[in-house]
Amino acid sequence: MADTSPHMVIGNSAFSNRILPIIKKPESLKTPQIELSEIRHLGKLNIRCTSKTRDMVSKLTQCNLSLQPNQSDSKAGRIALCLGPDEYLILAEQGSEIQLKKTLNSSDIVKQIAVTNVSDALCALSLSGKKVRDLLAKGCPIDLHPDSFSKNQSAQCDLALANVILICLEEDAFICICRTSFAEYVLDWCLDAGFEFGISASAGI
């Protein structure tokens, strides 16, 4: 398969055009209250399956896919999101998605499902800090109140002018997934919107 792990070349960050870290904050503030970093090359598999094959996919991926849309579940270092009635996104440790895809594609249900490696199509950003919800509220129309958007919830929504997937990990920690080509826009937008609270953007690992 074409997405087998390479031997010689290390891939680039979605922010490869930028020199990071960048810190934006008001002078009156000692330390930034928001941290942004790329979770580089996080494994991402888009999985399409129906209720008939869902349990099998859950078993093969060791993820719980019995989820309602906009729910997520993290288990054994993997996060599964339900993006729609028949669409899931699995976030897995860098590189592990290749084996995971192989496992699914060599199973009996291969004809009934679609497994697509989107690790490079999408970019995962970690956003955290006590003001992170205030930052997101500047561009995201969903209800971000902790009562409405809490741990294990996710949403496909707008962040300013980009489409993103937001995943709530903790009260003040989120993963924001966007198309890689929008990564720099999202970075720039966050730096601008986060200025009020102080924001530090790093390249991540």
Next chain:
Amino acid sequence: MSPKQSHRLRANSTAINRQKPVQFTFDGKQYTGFEGDTLASALLAHGVHLVGRSFKYHRPRGILGCGSEEPNALIRVRHPSNAEPNLRATQLEIYDGLVAESQNRFPSLNVDFLSINSMFARFFPAGFYYKTFMWPASLWMFYERFIRQAAGLGKVSKNHHDPDRYEHKYAHCDLLVAGGGASGLQAALVAANAGARVIIADEQSELGGWLLTDNNFNIDQKPAMDWASTVIKKLHSMPNVTCLVRTTIAASMDDNFILMAERVTEHLSIKEAHLPKQRLWKLRAAKVILATGAIERPLIFSGNDLPGVMLSSAARSYIFRYDVLAGTRAIIFTNNDDAYYTALAIHQAGGFVRCIVDLRDNPKSQIITTMRKLGIDVRTGHAVIAAHGTRHIASVDIAEYDTENGGPTSDAVHMDCNFLAMSGGLNPVVHLHSQRKGRLVWDERTSCYRPENKSDDWVSIGSANGTFQLGRALAQATRITSSLVTKLAKENRRIIVQEPVAIPETDENKQNWAPLPVWLVQSGQPYISNKTAFVDFQNDATAADIKLAVREGYHSVEHVKRYTTTGMATDQGKTSNINAIGILANTLNKSIAQTGTTTFRPPYTPTSLGAIAGRNIGSLFDPIRTTRMHSWHHANGATFEHVGQWMRAWYYPREGENFQQTINREVHATRHYAGLLDASTLGKIDVKGPDSAEFLNRVYTNNFATLPIGKSRYGLMLKEDGMVFDDGVTTRLAEDHFYMTTTSGGAAGVLAWLEELLQTEWQDLNVYLTSVTEQWSVASLSGPNAKTILKACMSEDKNSADDFPFMTMKETFIAGIPARIFRISFTGEMAFEINVPARYGLALWSHLMRVGKEFNLTAYGTEAMHVLRAEKGFIIVGQETDGTVTPYDLDMHWIVSKKKPDFIGKRALERTSMDEPHRKQLVGLLTEDPNKVIPEGAHAVLDPDQEIPMAMLGHVSSSYYSPNLKRSIAMALLKGGLNRKGQNVYIPMLDGQKPIKAKIVDPVFFDKQGDRLRG
């Protein structure tokens, strides 16, 4: 040294901070106010009433109100680098260093040249422009220059760059309370106590509404404002409550979507850079309570617009809230009880109440007796029939008045004064209700339009609902909010109904709020006309204008509004609308209910464009999408072009090269050696599922079911109208798995369209689509040396580069990077599109450039790509097509399957008109002069000498200089073009140059047999 605050009282209001004097200038003169003052209150403290000139007649105007209703006191604020017009002095809080100036006057407020307009008022009636400048039509351009000079309110800044920061904020709540007066506070408290997420917003600088002004009453046995302060304190302490001040609810829309403009730093002298000047809230509220209060109506009499004439409620507000006595010799003119409290306030503040003039015949209220006992001259059944003065009110004429027949019944008594407070009753602020298409009903008892509360989602309470008595308003707020909370609790476990909810008690129930509606006080004297009885102060619309409009046949309230401009402009008729309707109704001999009202539209008060734009400006105006090779292009001097949101390398100029030289070099290198193009932006869709082949068969015009695994095919996608929608190469990866490419700009639209088909039309098909556009970086390697370079780069099985037929795909490794290589070509040369996981895109590109160096590999941009493909006659969807072009028009009959039972667009294509010979068809053009390049978009004609407008034959869709052919080439869509090959056409030039002569030819200019492409 700034002048003394001669009109500031000794009292000690908490709204202003006497410890903090504030220096500001108005019209170049320095003044001192206090922190908490508005510009209006600070100017009034100095006895300054004259703050502007009116729009049309340039009459001197003073401060009429004390809030957002203000029609007159529009001022311009100067900032270090720009200026802002039309701010209301009554809302603008002063700060150290504020520089404000009056508007609509030249050269100064006191001497205004255009005030000559007012002498010719009889020549500027309603509809003046329409009547005067209609003829001769040819002179309009001449008139316009002068009209533009005089027209408009305020002047915008000459500096087009707005240095201020504006932000957006999304928010959600269970209950929005619009308005922080008594009713709003009680509503917020009831909901908050139940656990609801509450936002309470008020446009003033503090919560409290009219309680900040009315200290006559007790609530729960303590002064009203003390009660309010306790509630405000409680609300501030609750985590589920957000209190917003200086926040105007600009718009109320469907599904309780609310726009609020919060002024964050406007009132501060030091504006911190990280905070926005304004914040636009985009709010979704489950329920909305409109507690927006009421605005007092002026009375309409001759000279009612003179500086020194003020709304009674405003006069009281300046006394109680700002410790400012606006006038020392006051006339009170009223048709209700409320103005008596203003009289009392003036009296208690040490002012002289010269006379209270009450239109009512024999009103009976305790307050009237009180006033009489104080020795104040109260004249009931009287009217002020005229006010006199030049730049300030100096005297009034008072007469007995017959409200039935409309006219004075006694001789006028002349009385001097320096102030007049008027009260014509209250108008509930129904704007937010009306914006939602909420109906308004005329209430005879209180003489006002009240909202018809019919929705479960938004309700008006208190004064906004026509319930003016404090006790009743508080009871209503409690009852209505409790019922909303009960509804909310059914859907939300967080909310628990608290019962019973106590209703605050008040001693305010003696007042008679019902006014005696007199819409126009007739002077009854020929020398005092209705022409200075102003209805709409901001637009200078008078009672006479409304009567004229009726005489001229305008009877609908909406027509009269537009004809007279009453109720328009920045104040949206807050003080004028109902009076205008009243005068209209009287003139038409109809009731007000029959006359109807206009609809209020957002925004409630002007909302700055900066707030609407927010941070979507400059580099954040539109997202810029970049490929993973972008940094290489940048480092190698590429000039970029926007393709949709993508930023693509356009061309790579070397030092000393101009545009054409660069393109020539890039095209030449690709044709003779090798070229490399970043094709990563192509749309890519993974198509998977047992019915994938059938699906593709239905969406493309040609056959994909027969495509062997590992092979690629070019496809043309139509919409149902048979017009070309997209094109691209699709490759079969497995029996049930395809890899589709689309145009760069069309990718998102194609995916959405295909998903729609699968989800709505073809639910029987088992196919999944996944966008993988950004998953792959694509380097397109083409030219005679392409194969050699590819071979040199391949990590394993280098020989497979030799055995690589046209339109096939291989999965292999390049420089250790896993790759899908497609042997497809858009240049007409042997070409390989190398796809690698995007993270390796830059590594792949750099490696290819390094290895390719010895084979003269040249990076080329989109412009050279366009030339290369045009030399081959390859179309670009969106350039050769525009949504009206069929495959037949493109002479691509070969791609439309005759065998397939169906595909999208087939039915439309079978209509006879679709293959008509006169349709615009794609052809090539060769100019007679090989060096002349036709401008793209130019039109072609058969006879260049015909008269204008010429009969067009069609237009030029692509046109370039071809360095390989050493001449210009063009593609065009011409009527009946396919049968015109060999004929000449002419391209008339816009710049007056001689038309370009060109010959119609086949659009394939280079390597017609395709030998180079197949290798």
